[in-house]
Amino acid sequence: MRTHAIAMICIAFSSFLTHTAFAFDRELRSPPRKLTAEQAKVAANNYQKYCALCHGENREGHKNDHAPSLRSKSLMESGIAHQILRPMQYGRVGTAMGGYLDEVGGPMTLDETWDLT
DSSP, X not given: OHHHHHHHHHHHHHHHHHXXXXXXXXXXSOOOOOOOXXXXXHHHHHIIIIIHHXXXXXXXXXXXXXXXXXXXXXXXXXXXXXXXXHHHHHOOTTSSOOOOBGGGTOSBOHHHHHHHO
């Protein structure tokens, strides 16, 4: 039981460090690139294909599996690309949100996930 507790603390601390490092990294990055018309079209199609079922056709959320709104004011003010990018790419443990990045078995490339944000 003690080993399990220590493992859980290590996982939580590792997650904290990763998120903290990611937050600092976010401040150093330039904003995502402007999309071409073709990239925007692909991103819109990818959203409808992979995201709309749970997050809603217009990002309103709560359509399936308690998926949150992707239009909330707090999300928009928090650096949306970075707040959505990582869970979209790698999924969220303990939820129905799977990873969509091709390196973890998902259908999208790194560029496509960035474009979608």
